[in-house]
Amino acid sequence: MQQKVVILGGGESGVGAAILAKSKGFEVFLSDKGKLHDRYIEILRKEDIAFEQEQHTTEKILDADLVVKSPGIPDTVPLIVALREKSVPIVSEIEFAAGYTNARIIAITGSNGKTTTTLLTYHLLKNAGLKIGLAGNIGDSFAWQVATQQHDFYVLEISSFQLDNILNFHPEITVLLNITPDHLDRYGYDFQNYINSKFNIIQNQTDEDYLIYFKESEVIQTELEKRNPQVRRVEISLNETTIEGAYLSDGKLISTIKGETFEEDFDTLPIKGPHNAINAMAAISVARLLNIDHLKICEGLRSFKNAPHRLEIVEVIDGVTYVNDSKATNVDSVFYALGSFNQPVILIAGGVDKGNDYAQIEELVRNKVKGLVVLGKGPEKLVKYFSGIVPVIFETENIQEAVEKASEWAVDQDVVLLSPACASFDLFKNYEDRGDQFKAAVRNLVH
Structure with a gap:
């Protein structure tokens, strides 16, 4: 019997998840309490995917074998509570799509800086000739790309909301830039709940995977001491020399990975400020873990254009x-x-x-x-x-x-x-x- 997948939310990620689910042989129904964008209505009709807008038909949704939930829907809404009471699995689009690709995943999160870091990482790797997709909280839907394109790598910007419904998601490289109080209204005004959500990004990593993180973040350091995850650590610092990682010294970004050193003058980069030094060191660290040529990294750093509305x-x-x-x-x-x-x-x-x-x-x-x-x-x-x-x-x-x-x-x-x-x-x-x-x-x- 055909399994039923219900998609809650008809934005970019929801429609992408619907297209992927259809391509994998599921019976798909998409439901959005709001009004769907005309473009998405046209795509759903073309793909012959059943949908509703401006309502949730509870009986149909509760009949699902699996629900893919938009990150914007809190776990506390009555419909989600009812699904959980029925033990219907609820996952994010990120979780759903990751199960259908063999591409190597680089996942980037943080309260601040994740978009710049994701864009810069993607730019460095694409400039070096890697067959790579950009998705997550940015760009085209991850699920949509998995359904319709072939990539060897994905760089994903991941929000805490997307990490709330992770089960088996397993990035090869994760970047954790910082954790500062944000979205606390979503997390019961308990900072620890938000921290736990961010740390979901490493829950399936092993001692063959990498975590790149900002060493001066007290929250991250405290959690790492508490959790002691079995993952290879790559440190980024504005203040101290790192043995395996990257640091800023006399205006130079210095990266030491696998015994080799890379240097670049931060002033030559188009992005400015100490926060962007952190972002750049994270992107450089990813590129170097993937053995990208030094000249290609320098070339990519200098030709980068950041997203608007960021300094x-x-x-x-x-x-x-x-x-x-x-x-x-x-x-x-x-x-x-x-x-x-x-x-x-x-x-x-x-x-x-x-x-x-x-x-x-x-x-x-x-x-x-x-x-x-x-x-x-x-x-x-x-x-x-x-x-x-x-x-x-x-x-x-x-x-x-x-x-x-x-x-x-x-x-x-x-x-x-x-x-x-x-x-x-x-x-x-x-x-x-x-x-x-x-x-x-x-x-x-x-x-």
């Missing part, structure tokens, strides 16, 4: 540099952003606060920020915290007004930095929309 220079107007870091949706990201500049900063921050603790950036703000523009519907927490620390504070719900006020305060050699520390949903569709509106507002200054 993206928008314009330099009258000597003032306007920087879009809209992706900085938590305090840790802002810490790294402020650490990337030596010039005085006018900071634009605010939005939906996710339980932020601003103590982490207090000293940097005190030393670097000459003005704070609070952009958002609930400015009280930011204003209260930084009153008396920042010389001038301005509140607004209008991004053009925010940029104009920052421009009014700025002088030659200053940086106007949008690095919000908060989610964007009070005033914008998402962080991309916020970043795009910021860029448009900056460009309006010169018209």
Whole structure:
């Protein structure tokens, strides 16, 4: 009898999972409580995959032999609870797709920096001629690629939500950049639950696999001591020499892997700031574990273009540099952003606060920020915290007004930095929309 697979969520990952399930002979039904994008409706019809939108038909879903759940659906919703009570296996698209490929998997996670690291790793390996796919929390659906393409390697950006439903997922190389409080509303406001989710990435690794991690992360160090996983460790450090791994010394990225040393001047790279030194060292470490030629690595590092909304220079107007870091949706990201500049900063921050603790950036703000523009519907927490620390504070719900006020305060050699520390949903569709509106507002200054 044909097994029934139900896909919950009809976005990129859900439709990809449906296509893979159909190609493997399952009876497939896709259900989304929201409205499906026209493009996905067209694809599902073309593939003759049954689906529903703007509802969940409970009886049909509970009749599944396997459920592939969108990462955006929390485990606490009644439908998921009911499925668990019936002992129906629930997996993520990542878990489902990994079971149908023999490609070698490089999986990258962290509270911050994972997109840049994933893109850079993919760029280095693709530039070296590897047959490689890019997927996970970025790019085309992993399952879709497994169903329709042939790759020898995949570089996957993995979020904690995707790691919540992992059973057998087994990357050959994992990268764990950092773990700082984020998405705590999803994890019962218990940081340890979020940490556990991130560490799911190594749960199936063996002593033949590699874990690349940032040595200065106290959370990661504590967990490694507690868990003592049987995996080969590759350390990355900004402060210390590493025996097997990479470190930053006098502006040079130095990597020692398998007894061989690689060096590159960090200043020659198109990405800046200490957080990007960590990201670059992680990508270099992956490339070197896969025996990529040194010259190819250097070539790839210099030709890399980062994704938008990550310390993206928008314009330099009258000597003032306007920087879009809209992706900085938590305090840790802002810490790294402020650490990337030596010039005085006018900071634009605010939005939906996710339980932020601003103590982490207090000293940097005190030393670097000459003005704070609070952009958002609930400015009280930011204003209260930084009153008396920042010389001038301005509140607004209008991004053009925010940029104009920052421009009014700025002088030659200053940086106007949008690095919000908060989610964007009070005033914008998402962080991309916020970043795009910021860029448009900056460009309006010169018209």
